[in-house]
Amino acid sequence: MKAAMYQGPGKIELTDVPDPQPQKNEYLVKVMYSGLCGTDLKTFKQGHRFFPPPCILGHEFSGVIIDAGTEADQSLIGSKITCAPYVPCHNCTDCRNELYELCNHKDGISSGTFCEYITIPKTVAEKGMVVLSDDCNMVELSLAEPVACVLNSVRKLGFKPGNNVLVMGAGPMGLIHAEILKKFGANQVLVTDFNEQRLAVARELGAHVANPKQTDLRQWIDGQTGADGLTDIVVAIGTPQAVEEAFNYAGNGTTINIFGGLASDTRINIDPNSIHYKEVRLIGSFGFAPNDFKMAARLLQSHSISLGKIVTSVIELKSIEEAFAMSLRQETIKAVISI
Numbered sequence: 001m002k003a004a005m006y007q008g009p010g011k012i013e014l015t016d017v018p019d020p021q022p023q024k025n026e027y028l029v030k031v032m033y034s035g036l037c038g039t040d041l042k043t044f045k046q047g048h049r050f051f052p053p054p055c056i057l058g059h060e061f062s063g064v065i066i067d068a069g070t071e072a073d074q075s076l077i078g079s080k081i082t083c084a085p086y087v088p089c090h091n092c093t094d095c096r097n098e099l100y101e102l103c104n105h106k107d108g109i110s111s112g113t114f115c116e117y118i119t120i121p122k123t124v125a126e127k128g129m130v131v132l133s134d135d136c137n138m139v140e141l142s143l144a145e146p147v148a149c150v151l152n153s154v155r156k157l158g159f160k161p162g163n164n165v166l167v168m169g170a171g172p173m174g175l176i177h178a179e180i181l182k183k184f185g186a187n188q189v190l191v192t193d194f195n196e197q198r199l200a201v202a203r204e205l206g207a208h209v210a211n212p213k214q215t216d217l218r219q220w221i222d223g224q225t226g227a228d229g230l231t232d233i234v235v236a237i238g239t240p241q242a243v244e245e246a247f248n249y250a251g252n253g254t255t256i257n258i259f260g261g262l263a264s265d266t267r268i269n270i271d272p273n274s275i276h277y278k279e280v281r282l283i284g285s286f287g288f289a290p291n292d293f294k295m296a297a298r299l300l301q302s303h304s305i306s307l308g309k310i311v312t313s314v315i316e317l318k319s320i321e322e323a324f325a326m327s328l329r330q331e332t333i334k335a336v337i338s339i
């Protein structure tokens, strides 16, 4: 099969590799679409300890089951599916505490998804696979994973309809936040970014937008939210400065979620006074739990949410290097690879 092999920072090569063979308890899946994620971009740009080369990147996907081992469910052959790239063990302390995304005993799909075929163990399918209707939009359904990460974020915030939320960063994840928060009944969704094209999309999704280059954000937020202030702040930018800045906009009881990952030796400078006297909460969210993934697939299938404005390119596997380059240059928002 054809696979986009990551060979180290800046290098991805289309290679022929042996087709995966389904074992008796596995499904063979033809990948149809696979989203290019921030993690893939980070790996391509600077390397990633989880993905030593050579390996196949990609983990957000939709596809069709084309074969099943003798102990797997034969009736699923021909079904369109999406599947969580990883599932938790449900047995460890983290899982018992419902911190499924932090489970250290995760199981998953056979490889990255920037390739033609993968296998899915039956045990992974039972916990993380969603069978889709024949007419569903397979481009959007390839993005159940990033939607699931946002649902986890919204859950960890304790978001309620009527909340005022600031989303810092209008990359794909910031924009998915905007879409979900609006559809979930946020009173105000405010989105900030330096990129005007991305802000224009946020505006189309129903958010109020501002570019910090031209706008004093403190004044703008006060003007938009009045006496109510912000209930929640999502930091969807992976910089420590953004987390520090979020504290400038927090009011009484505001929850700040560090959604964008930061390097492990990062330090931030904040005034803990606001954590005590204003009861500002600083939290983080990472990945998703199986229920987030299933809910994400349901929301996409039922068109309760739509990613049509966020997916700005669908690019063939053979041009994947160009997809990475365009994404890094911010010439596209969310690129999906067609396989």
Ligand SMILES: [Zn+2]
Binding pocket: 037, 038, 039, 059, 060, 145, 146
């Ligand atoms: Zn992802």
Ligand SMILES: [Zn+2]
Binding pocket: 088, 089, 090, 091, 092, 093, 094, 095, 103, 104, 105
């Ligand atoms: Zn576990």
